[in-house]
Amino acid sequence: MPISRRLFFGAILSLFSFLSVAQTNDSINIISEEQRKTATDLMQTALNSDLGFEIVESLTTEIGPRLAGSEAELRSLQWGVKLGKELGFDRVSIEEFTMPFWDRGHLHISMTAPYQQDLYGTALGGAAPSTKEIQAPVVYFRDIHALANVKAGDLKGKIAFVDGDKMVKSQTGAGYGQANIRRQSGYHHAERANAEALMVRSVGSSSHRFPHTGMMRKNKDEWATIPVVAISNPDADHFRRLHRLGKDLAVSLHSESKWKGEVSSGNVILDLIGSEKPEEIVLIGGHIDSWDLGTGAVDDGAGIGITTAAAALISKLPKRPKRTIRVVMFGAEEVGLLGAFAYAEKHKDNLHNHVLATESDFGAQTIWQLVSNVNPQATLVIDEIAKILSPLGIVRGGSNVPGGGPDIIPMARQGVPTIRLNQNGRDYFDLHHTPDDTLDKINPKELAQNVAAYATSIYLIADSEVDFKPENKEQ
Template sequence: MLQFKAVTLSALVGVFSTSLLAAPSPITDSQKETAEQLIQTALNSDMGYDIVTSLTTEVGPRLGGSEAEARARNWGAELGKELGFDRVSIEEFTMPFWDRGHLHITLTSPYQQPLYGTALGGAAPSESEVNADVVYFRDIHALTDIKDKELKGKIAFVDGDAMVKSQTGAGYGQANQRRRIGWQHAQRGGASALVVRSVGSDSHRFPHTGMMSKNGDEWATIPVIAVSNPDADHLRRLHQANKPLSMSLHSESKWKGEVSSGNVILDIIGSEKPEEIVLIGGHLDSWDLGTGAVDDGAGVAITTAAAALIAKLPKRPKRTIRVVMFGAEEVGLLGAFAYAKQHEANLANHVVATESDFGAQTVWQLVSNVNSDATQLVDDIAKILSPLGIIRGGSDVAGGGPDIIPLAAKGVPTIRLNQNGRDYFDLHHTPDDTLDKINPEELAQNIAAYAASIYLLADTDVDLKGAK
């Protein structure tokens, strides 16, 4: 026998009242149709894949501040002109340049075995060959407990665990502590060098590089090297077997003075509110071990192609769409901070910002941090994106991407099209970050999501900023 819950008349009236009084969508039928057309066009276009192919092949690795990054800026400006952007410019800034140089690292006890390692950004050179016993630390917490000068004449090795693969990259921040601050404690302890387990989720003998953190205004004065996860596993097994560990290493990494970097700016000028800016982008630089396809050639390609498809529409959207190819992200968000400083007087006109910088797998979620009155607009954008397999996430999620952090801190609203990052930390900052890891169909899905959402944000009259 079917059972029914009693429903009061007042409850029914409330349901019908809510339904009848629901606010109309801020997206017009014409805008919705255009957004859906952009999605279909993007899904059938090779533009994004062609862009990332060109960047990684014609320019290659693009370490922040290097000659290669300068070539990448010229490449980005020429691409913007070729794709029909209304305004193309390069905004330069100065930065300190760190160069990796040559490295060798070898296990010398209990036997000879080459290790696969890479210097971490900001590390100092070894003035001569370092031959020393190794002191094993299970994790970063064990290293932070050492006393001053306790490691004099030793090499410190900080273990840890390989990151668990996850859609969101959960665990990166915690694992990254050994890379960022480990040197401060090893150096305080008097160590001759620090070796850490790579921050990554892979099981390949590819070490992960990355930037360390400064201690105030000071950088490391010792070599700091990340070894691959299999090599770290091997060192752990030897330690657990009570084998004496020693290493030999020599690193040439060092700072080489001030150089120029810059951000490439590509604008599609708005038809009615050209002073209002919808900012999207990715970072143009990469680490030098691979060709920077996933991190972040893909992001540059996704956002540039999305904007270029919008530029092909019969009419420009109301607001200006700005693509920023940020420089020197990997070495400390330097381009992001330079942009925020250079445009500080005009940040009130930046109505929303977002970045693609989490690989090239499909977008699965849309999150936002806009004022409450604009939430319905983002909710309705998510409905249009839903056939792409994208769900609506939180409406009070700060962020927008690494290079958006300085803008968000100044009050610029953000959205983020979250990508599936399950393989991201297999490739991140390694020699394995190459073009073959990008699936053209997955890249096209990203471009479709960006093209539709950015068009709708640029063509709306809804105030995304305002009071929260």
């Protein structure tokens, strides 16, 4: 090779080497040694703390189930205010909003043919009541696609049952979105066919006889006009076997679920005011409402405990982080992210000061992955945070992953940067939205790992000088 070419390629290699070292040095220096030590000490403190579990225990025991818009949810908001003051937050408030209230009421459902057998079912959110006891033959549909093909009027005087497959357990909860279609929009097709009522297989992975509730989706701004009931997976399995045997199926059903007008709900806001940039906000949180079948420990008492405890532990540091840390206990999440949209609307003129947002709302098992949606320079910060979190068993995931959690969606759409500390959700769909969502399902040590991850990462983000806003603000 001629000397001139060797010199050229040597210069290029030297330049790449320089840039690589410079980038490495930038990523290392972007978090100071003092911040690293504080974060590491904070992580250890959180791992040895029971505060997160104590918060979930208090919420689920003292308040119990917290159906959105109910008297119990209102009591939980006052509970949140009291807790925030006891933990020493600088500002504590409730931001109220109004919402329509749907009440489950009493449900009776039993199979009457080919023989008598009680079924374990629950009304789905937004379902209508039955004006009288419905006693009708059942038409079996293997899945939502089969029901979608039914002709108008073909189910008059009958009850539709949509089967499907029980969700497979997975770390990420894969399959929930697809399975959820029958719960959210099955009634659109059943009503078009003039069905008396609709039954669906519960959307969940549990093999217990626990039905799985959840909200349906409006059809052209109208809610269901018929009763809609989810039955437990074992009962759905039983229906499938009888259908395969060619047995005629019939059900007796009476439901009292209905809408009860406008009521008050709200978001609880807990602020730790930043020491240097108090106007800049790092937002974390969970939703304080729950479905009413269990006590909402996993969904989402755990998220309230994790994020509130993380911020409370940060507040005990000798010096506050530069930016304000805000914990939001979102109201009325289960019925359509109503608290999330209310927050985004109320703070729309100040979302540019929301440096980053994230939510804990996927149970109480350990966090295994950190993903983000921030700009390239801020990605270096998140990369370093992931390294600091690695002793907790957390790996770095994608750096262009939108989201942050369900209640963060309205803010993320307006360009607020996000991270997500992904939890192991293998048991989540056994429990969430079922009577089995109770405190005994939470392992205090696993919950403490969550608190440690949140406390460490949120402290470092709140004490950073870096702007996190993604280059593409539309997420």
